[in-house]
Amino acid sequence: MSKILNFIKDIISPKYCYSCLKEWHFLCPNCLSKMKNFKEFCFVCKQLNYEFDIHKNCKKDVYYDKILILTHYKNLTIKKLIKDSKFYWRKDILEDFWQYLSTLLLKNEEIKEKEDYIIISSPMFFLRKIVRWYNHSEVLSKIVSKDTWIDCNFEIVKKIKHTKQQSKLTKTERENNLKGVFRLNYDLLDFIRWKNIILVDDVISTWTTINEISKILKNNWVNKVIWLVIASD
Ligand SMILES: [Zn+2]
Ligand SMILES: [Zn+2]
Secondary structure, three states, X not given: OHHHHHHHHHHXXXXXXXXXXXXXXXXXXXXXXXXXXXXXXXXXXXXXXXXXXXXXXXXXXXXXXXEEXXXXXXXXXXXXXXXXXXXXHHHHHHHOOHHHHHHHHHHHOOOOOHHHEEEEEOOOOHHHXXXXXXXXXXXXHHHHHHHXXXXXXXXXXXXXXXXXXXXXXXXXXXXXXXXXXXXXOHHHHHHHOOOEEEEEEEEOOOHXXXXXXXXXXXOOOOOEEEEEEEEEO
């Protein structure tokens, strides 16, 4: 009986903080601030660096310019939030992160002209999207776009093949696994030239994946590649 009552309560008042149970947010600003959050650092050498920029010396074979990460995936509350948001009907959990992600972006990237930026989602193979019902990265991209007034476009990079789970492979296997997997939409080349691309996702994928997508963009005259994610290990 209590299960049914809880279910009804969730429908009537669906937003409560996963950590302190306060209403209005799935993760309230207070609980987020108490979590162990990332200081501004370079994703390659893990040393502190202003605005999450990748150091010039760390840029060898690295194609992204900064990776903005809100919090640690090891945190059990975050883990549960992201796990629950995988269900289509709980995508409101992801949408509730809009303010945190936009603030993180605007704090660490000086955006003078919004026209110089485009928000895109991390590409997902179409069959996977059918199975999952939605692309979580698209949901996050839309909310950040709405809040920052930066245009979003989901036609720029496509994933044209299904891949094995990267985390279970060796470095060389990972690189081979990703060969020919992502394709740039060449009709949009003029649209992306000299622009700064912001990719939004829930959890940071493997280094090889983010670097491969960034490489395709950089090799096609994109000025800067920025990743904006909720959590990383
Ligand atoms: Zn809370
Ligand atoms: Zn570095």
